[in-house]
Amino acid sequence: MKAIVLASGGLDSTVTAAVAKRDGHDLSFLTISYGQRHCIEVERAGEVARMFGIVNHLVLALDLRAIGGSALTSNHPVPKDRSEADRQGEIPSTYVPARNTIFLSLAIAYAETMDASLVYLGANVVDYSGYPDCRPEFLRAFEEVVRLGTRSGVEGKGIEIRAPLLSFSKAEIIRLGASLNVPFHLTHSCYDPSMSGVACGRCDSCRIRREGFQAAGLTDPIAYAEAGT
Amino acid sequence: MKAIVLASGGLDSTVTAAVAKRDGHDLSFLTISYGQRHCIEVERAGEVARMFGIVNHLVLALDLRAIGGSALTSNHPVPKDRSEADRQGEIPSTYVPARNTIFLSLAIAYAETMDASLVYLGANVVDYSGYPDCRPEFLRAFEEVVRLGTRSGVEGKGIEIRAPLLSFSKAEIIRLGASLNVPFHLTHSCYDPSMSGVACGRCDSCRIRREGFQAAGLTDPIAYAEAGT
Numbered sequence: 369m370k371a372i373v374l375a376s377g378g379l380d381s382t383v384t385a386a387v388a389k390r391d392g393h394d395l396s397f398l399t400i401s402y403g404q405r406h407c408i409e410v411e412r413a414g415e416v417a418r419m420f421g422i423v424n425h426l427v428l429a430l431d432l433r434a435i436g437g438s439a440l441t442s443n444h445p446v447p448k449d450r451s452e453a454d455r456q457g458e459i460p461s462t463y464v465p466a467r468n469t470i471f472l473s474l475a476i477a478y479a480e481t482m483d484a485s486l487v488y489l490g491a492n493v494v495d496y497s498g499y500p501d502c503r504p505e506f507l508r509a510f511e512e513v514v515r516l517g518t519r520s521g522v523e524g525k526g527i528e529i530r531a532p533l534l535s536f537s538k539a540e541i542i543r544l545g546a547s548l549n550v551p552f553h554l555t556h557s558c559y560d561p562s563m564s565g566v567a568c569g570r571c572d573s574c575r576i577r578r579e580g581f582q583a584a585g586l587t588d589p590i591a592y593a594e595a596g597t
Numbered sequence: 598m599k600a601i602v603l604a605s606g607g608l609d610s611t612v613t614a615a616v617a618k619r620d621g622h623d624l625s626f627l628t629i630s631y632g633q634r635h636c637i638e639v640e641r642a643g644e645v646a647r648m649f650g651i652v653n654h655l656v657l658a659l660d661l662r663a664i665g666g667s668a669l670t671s672n673h674p675v676p677k678d679r680s681e682a683d684r685q686g687e688i689p690s691t692y693v694p695a696r697n698t699i700f701l702s703l704a705i706a707y708a709e710t711m712d713a714s715l716v717y718l719g720a721n722v723v724d725y726s727g728y729p730d731c732r733p734e735f736l737r738a739f740e741e742v743v744r745l746g747t748r749s750g751v752e753g754k755g756i757e758i759r760a761p762l763l764s765f766s767k768a769e770i771i772r773l774g775a776s777l778n779v780p781f782h783l784t785h786s787c788y789d790p791s792m793s794g795v796a797c798g799r800c801d802s803c804r805i806r807r808e809g810f811q812a813a814g815l816t817d818p819i820a821y822a823e824a825g826t
Binding site: 426428429431434435436463464466469470473474477478500505506510512514515517518521523 | 655657658659660661663664665666688692693694695696697698699702703705706707709710729730732734735738739741742743744745746747748750751752
């Protein structure tokens with residue numbers, strides 16, 4: 369089946385793409401260049417697409433900085449050195465207003481144009497419990513919007529949203545990715561835009577990634593500015 | 598209350614803005630410049646915003662032409678001279694994949710940033726029965742997505758979506774607009790991008806508008822290339 373993968377260049381979306389490929393689907397990538405402070409992600413998404421032999425890779429510019437409201441799209445500082453306990457139970461400042469709703473909407477539009485019946489995204493509720501738009505109930509509600517508000521839905525074809533990593537721990541995601549030969553060295557996770565070429569090692573995203581590789585008993589091939597704690 | 602108005606420069610969204618203003622809300626405008634073939638709409642939205650004294654008017658560029666799939670964003674011909682019967686019961690080629698889902702997602706993001714609790718849009722199910730994303734059940738499903746997938750929803754503040762013209766006929770919309778002194782001369786409805794300064798008078802949107810003014814017993818102040826039939 370034809371499938372759209374929301375490919376960010378990060379670890380989770382790259383493992384998600386590998387799962388979609390393993391399942392035998394005909395993949396197209398959609399990358400939203402949303403004025404990330406760390407726009408290196410978009411470059412990495414392109415390298416991942418080449419690695420996967422993707423013919424249709426649409427990079428769509430959308431300047432979410434103009435909307436603001438997040439540490440990832442404005443000049444607010446990215447939080448660092450937060451323990452796992454600190455990261456739980458709140459919506460982090462790196463929450464981008466309605467991001468997954470916006471990204472899924474664009475993916476649905478692309479799926480309709482490409483006549484694809486699946487959309488894959490790398491949402492994960494374990495490590496990102498503070499992001500409301502990574503929860504399963506949100507994804508189900510979004511499918512209902514697609515069923516009622518698109519040509520595909522009305523014509524009964526529908527578009528299924530798949531988030532195969534939704535309930536995986538980071539270690540499980542990394543083990544799965546390793547079994548599927550995911551090019552981890554190409555994936556970018558760091559939230560800090562001031563780092564060039566290396567990851568800071570201290571933001572939430574770097575900490576979750578490092579703890580994940582450690583728990584999986586695997587070596588992270590990317591370079592970090594600071595040694596792990 | 599603070600409210601976001603999805604302002605397209607068209608007749609319906611301008612009457613919707615007038616309703617929101619009448620209801621005493623503090624308005625911000627959001628206009629999506631989505632690679633419309635008729636980008637005069639975006640200019641007109643700016644003129645309408647000035648007329649309404651709007652301080653915050655965000656014009657967000659999003660190139661939906663890159664996604665394609667619609668006569669409004671590609672080089673497909675815009676249908677002309679269709680009667681009311683011809684216009685019913687099908688999804689027209691001017692359907693833009695997932696447009697209202699995308700626009701509402703962006704409006705919700707802007708509402709979160711502006712701390713607004715209302716989003717107004719000019720969706721209408723009477724004249725646009727063929728567009729699935731103009732139906733009330735779609736709007737209710739989208740509110741559920743907002744409740745589950747945004748910071749505002751999780752924190753219990755919520756964002757209400759209002760489409761005050763949803764079940765109005767075009768004549769009723771025009772009469773309401775006239776009673777609220779809507780600057781109809783600034784509003785643009787024509788789907789045909791090849792017209793400059795005047796409306797074609799023959800596309801679905803022009804025909805619906807002209808029939809509406811006629812039924813309302815009012816004179817449309819804009820210029821048409823061809824006399825009405």
